[in-house]
Amino acid sequence: MAHILNVLFATGDSTQPQAVTSGLDLLHALADGIIAASLFLIPAALLVIYLRRGERRASDQVLLILFMLLLTSSGLTHFASALFGPGHDVVDILTAFSALLALTAAIVIWRLTPELVRRPSRDRLQSEIAAHLRTLEELKETRQQLEQRVEARTKELAEAKQRFEIALRGSPIMVFTQDRDMRFTWVHNPPSGIDPACLLGKTDAEILSPEAAASFTAAKRRAIETGESQTIETNFELSGRRRSYYLLTEALHDDKGDAIGTTSVAVEITERKEAENQLRLLLRELTHRSKNLLAVIQAIARQTAARTKTIDDFLDRFGARLVAIGCSQDLLVADNWHGASLRTLVEQQLNMHTADRSDSQIVIDGEDVMLKPEAVQNxxxxxxxxxxxxxxxGALSSGRGSVRIHWQFCESDQLKLTWEERGGPPVSTPERSGFGRAMIESVVGKALEGEVKLSFPAKGVRCVIMIPETQVASRG
Known part of the structure; x- marks a missing residue:
């Protein structure tokens, strides 16, 4: 300041060279002041830029601090030079400090040069930004494709799930999973009357009989231990009903391949088992009845042969009797050998002989009764x-005769069937017993464990057959 004041208020009697010197000093002082002010403003501007850009790199912070100190020190040096003039002690000290800071800055810059060189340029940044934008667009496109695929897969899974549910709905197939403790974790399409929620968290032992639970659990343990599928069939009581099931079970693995439980398919085969048992009974019954039938046919063949004189006569009579037996067998087969309707049996046997007769010649009367197979055959x-x-x-040998077949239950619960002929040629008792009479009176009566009365009044043949209640399957 003293230097500036001396320059500004120098005496007028100074020589010309002194005036020039004073003017130069003033110019020097003003230049130092302007430089000092500029050097103070530049660090402030750098600090503002740094803070607003938000970058926090360590190297940038070091450079910023060094340059701010260097510029501030240089500013102070010029400011001191403006105040005290060149060569002052303060100016010299500040100049030395500025020189030290400049050297430090130079060293730091050279050390940071490789890092600064590696930093991308503006063009490179723009190129990278463009590349990132292209990558972003590709990612968006890829994301859309993935979303479309996910949507398609989700739709496929939904359709597969729907088909799966439709396929199992109403079927006797149950699908379920269990953990290693054999507790149900998922159940689909359980047996009718069972809520899937009631099975979750429970074991086989809690819902099945001890025998069934033991066999099922053992099969599932083997599936986990061996890694091979296991099958088993068993019967047990469930919801108050005896049921049969076929079980297929396999080990259930996680992503690492470790067995975490089992997945099983249980198919109810109750109806199939009942059908198999029924078939076995039918086969045994068929075998038994076939033997009896063969014995009857053999007896019919012998008796027919004994009462015929020619082969043609034998073939006609024997063939007709085989057809009669075959018709009875057809009725039994149609009802799975449970029996046959008495009315149907009568109509079938008469139709074989009265196809060209009028309906008025045949009268059938009586409630419908189901006879057992033995009674049907005989x-x-x-x-x-x-x-x-x-x-x-008899009565059907002419168009004037008629036959009435009727039946009813007596007080003793026996079924009384009556065959009555009317309007035919006069009838007389045969002198000898033919095969038909012997068959009706002896074979049929004994086979039915009943009573047969065959009479020959003049107005027409009359036959009364008493069928025990034991040969009746059902009434009405």
Whole structure:
């Protein structure tokens, strides 16, 4: 300041060279002041830029601090030079400090040069930004494709799930999973009347009988230990009903391949088992009845042969009787050998002999009754013999005669079937017993464990067959 004041208020009697010097000093002082002010403003501007850009690199912070100190020190040096003039002690000290800071800054800059060189340029940054934008667009496109694929897969899974549920709905197939403790973790399509929620968290032992639970659990343990699928069939009582199930179970693995439980398919085969048992019974029954039938056919063949004189006559009579037996068998097969309707049996046997007769010649009366197979076979033979005799010699040998077949239950619960002929040629008692009469009176009566009365009044043949209640399957 003193230097500036001396320059500004120098005396007028100074020589010309002094005036020039004073002017230069003033110019020097003003220049130092301007430089000092500029050097103070530049660090402030750098600090503002640094703070607003928000960058926090360590190297940038070091450079900023060094340059701010260097510029501030240089500013102070010029400011001191403006105040005290060149060569002052303060100016010299500040100059030395500025020189030290400049050297430090130079060293730091050279040390940071490799890092600064590696920093991308503006063009490179713009190129990288453009590349990132392109990558972003590609990612967006890829994301859209993935979303479309996910949507398609989700739709496929939904359709597969729907088909899965439709396929199992109403079927006897149950699908479920269990953990290693054999507790149910998921159940689909359980047996009718069972809520899936009631099974979750429970074991086989909590819902099945001890025997069934033990066999099921053992099969599932083997599946986990061996890694091979296991199958088993068992019967047990469930919801108050005896049921049969076929079980297929396999080990359930996680992403690492470790067994975490089992997945199983249980198929109810109760109806199939019942059908198999029924088939076995039918086969045994068929075998038994086939043997009996063969014995009857053998007896019919011998008796027919003994009462015929020619082969043609034997073939006609024997063939007709085989057809009668076959018709009875057809009725039994149609109802799975449970029996046959008495009315149907009568109509079938008569139709074989009265196809060209008027309906008025045949009268059938009686409530419908189901007979057992043994009664159907033997009563069919009796009706065949009666119809054959009526067609050849009795009421059905002319258009004026008629036959009435009726039946009813007596007080003793026996079924009384009556065959009555009217309007045919006069009837007399045969002098000898033919095969038909012997069949009706002896074979049929004994086979039915009943009573047969065959009479020959002049107005027409009359036959009464008493069928025990034991040969009746059902009434009405």
């Amino acid at each position: 009563l069919g033979l009796a009706l065949h013999e009666l119809a054959t005799n009526a067609q050849k010699y």
